[in-house]
Amino acid sequence: MKSVSQDAFGGPEVLRTMETPRPVPLAGEVLIRMAATSVNPVDTKIRSGAVRHLGEPPFTLGFDVAGTIVEVGAEVVAFEPGDAVFGMVAGRTGTYSEYVVARADSVAPRPRRVSELQAAALPTxxxxxxxxxxxxxxxxxxxxxxxxxxxxxxxxxxxxxxxxxxxxxxxxxxxxxxxxxxxxxxxxxxxxxxxxxxxxxxxxxxxxxxxxxxxxxxxxxxxxxxxxxxxxxxxxxxxxxxxxVTGRPSTDDLCALADLVGEGLLRVHIDRVMSLTEIAEAHRLSESGRTRGKLVLVPWR
Ligand SMILES: NC(=O)c1ccc[n+]([C@@H]2O[C@H](COP(=O)([O-])OP(=O)(O)OC[C@H]3O[C@@H](n4cnc5c(N)ncnc54)[C@H](OP(=O)(O)O)[C@@H]3O)[C@@H](O)[C@H]2O)c1
The missing domain is CATH 3.40.50.720 (NAD(P)-binding Rossmann-like Domain)
Structure with missing residues (x-):
């Protein structure tokens, strides 16, 4: 599968599209086909090496995901393949990727009235x-x-x-x-x-x-x-x-937020939707500190 990965710390130019193995969901995890993700400032800090949350490269960045479940691991009862979900991924794989694994308790069903783009902007x-x-x-x-x-x-x-x-x-x-x-x-x-x-x-x-x-x-x-x-x-x-405060994934919190968006009480402002082919530019924009609302990313096009 395609992922934006990096094999060294550095500027936005270290981000490259690479072929990486498609992950297999372990017990308690789901595998999601990513429809949209978003940029958070921590992504740029991890990319540069200022923050070492993911250890040494190579790794794939990204914490937010909206998409469709394609496989569930053992012991997952809340979701099944075909479910539209969104969530915050804490770790094993990044979300700048065609497929993403997430713990089932860090994702939530995406209500019909919340778009994939809004849902990808919301988690972190x-x-x-x-x-x-x-x-x-x-x-x-x-x-x-x-x-x-x-x-x-x-x-x-x-x-x-x-x-x-x-x-x-x-x-x-x-x-x-x-x-x-x-x-x-x-x-x-x-x-x-x-x-x-x-x-x-x-x-x-x-x-x-x-x-x-x-x-x-x-x-x-x-x-x-x-x-x-x-x-x-x-x-x-x-x-x-x-x-x-450290933002933590919680299905309950994600559901509460999505309900507010679905009811029209919470507006998710999307500054720009960019493709993962434009990831270096998206990181430069984020690092400018001038974006309004969120930068959302969609798969390569
Ligand atoms: N601890 C956690 O779990 C956690 C989670 C999420 C984010 N964060 C951190 O929280 C910070 C904000 O995150 P974010 O996602 O909201 O970032 P962001 O979207 O990149 O923030 C951009 C905004 O910052 C404003 N800004 C820049 N400098 C400013 C200043 N001196 N005074 C007032 N506004 C200023 C800009 O508004 P103007 O154009 O009006 O200046 C711009 O709209 C980041 O440092 C991020 O790493 C931490």
């Missing part, structure tokens, strides 16, 4: 946003500041926080302000012209999707009993208000 970004707000214990009427509100995780977090009845403030370039207001943000801050800590005070929750110095700066705008949740390394240190 949606689960991270969902689990971050749960970790923050965000509740009705609270104020939350979301950094990088226009990105893959951020644009979903803005909507999920709004659905929980929170009042949302978000940081973004001016070009993304109308987009974020449409998604429910009450106040949008242009981080390129204003230091957010000079105009924001006393928020209940900060969701930090930028990291670095945004950690200590965010703590200054947080209530003494507030919660700071970060998905990125930051300088928030061991402040007792600081919590770190």
């Amino acid at each position: 970004a949606g689960s991270t946003a969902w689990q971050a707000l749960r970790l923050a214990g965000l509740s009705d009427g609270e104020r939350i500041l979301i950094h990088a509100g226009a990105g893959g995780v951020g644009h979903l977090a803005v909507q999920l926080a709004t659905l929980r009845g929170a009042r949302v403030l978000a940081t973004a370039r001016a070009a993304n302000h109308d987009f974020l207001r449409e998604l429910g943000a009450e106040e949008v801050i242009d981080y390129q012209s204003v230091d957010f800590e000079k105009i924001v005070t006393d928020v209940d929750v900060v969701l930090d999707l930028v990291g670095g110095s945004y950690g200590s700066r965010s703590l200054r705008v947080l209530r003494p009993d507030g919660r700071y949740v970060t998905a990125q390394g930051s300088d928030a240190g061991d402040d007792p208000r600081c919590r770190r």
Whole structure:
């Protein structure tokens, strides 16, 4: 089968389409024919060697998948061949591939009203946003500041926080302000012209999707009993208000997210759909830090 793989760490040019063996699902796993996947920033960090989640190359990147089950491993009772599914793959094979193996408990049925493209955009970004707000214990009427509100995780977090009845403030370039207001943000801050800590005070929750110095700066705008949740390394240190989120695959969370999309309550914004033949360009776009919503990838064409 075809996969985009790499045999060395490096720039986007190390990504090459190669023939690799089609994986066989083990007990508890399903084999999915991939219809769409998406780019997450961690993919580019693993590709370059900045993050070593997959060990040494060769390996195939990619965590998100939407497609059709073609085979199930022993002990899998929830799915059968022909099922339309989507999910988040933690490990044995990457999703930039014609066929993908996933643990059955890390995928979910794809509702008819959710397209394959939407479903491929949702798993990592949606689960991270969902689990971050749960970790923050965000509740009705609270104020939350979301950094990088226009990105893959951020644009979903803005909507999920709004659905929980929170009042949302978000940081973004001016070009993304109308987009974020449409998604429910009450106040949008242009981080390129204003230091957010000079105009924001006393928020209940900060969701930090930028990291670095945004950690200590965010703590200054947080209530003494507030919660700071970060998905990125930051300088928030061991402040007792600081919590770190790692998006984890969960069938229940994926089902909840897909239901919201299917009901028209959660919008998955797709910046661009690209083919896996354009993977190097897709990684360059992701690394520009300027994509709005998600970059979705479809098989070679
Ligand atoms: N821990 C986990 O499990 C986990 C899971 C998912 C993601 N993450 C991490 O969370 C971060 C966000 O992920 P993502 O998928 O949302 O990334 P993304 O889609 O690539 O984010 C792009 C967005 O970042 C915004 N941005 C860039 N610099 C900014 C700044 N200084 N202030 C405010 N906004 C800024 C850009 O908006 P503008 O164009 O408006 O600047 C752009 O829309 C990444 O670092 C990723 O690695 C962690």
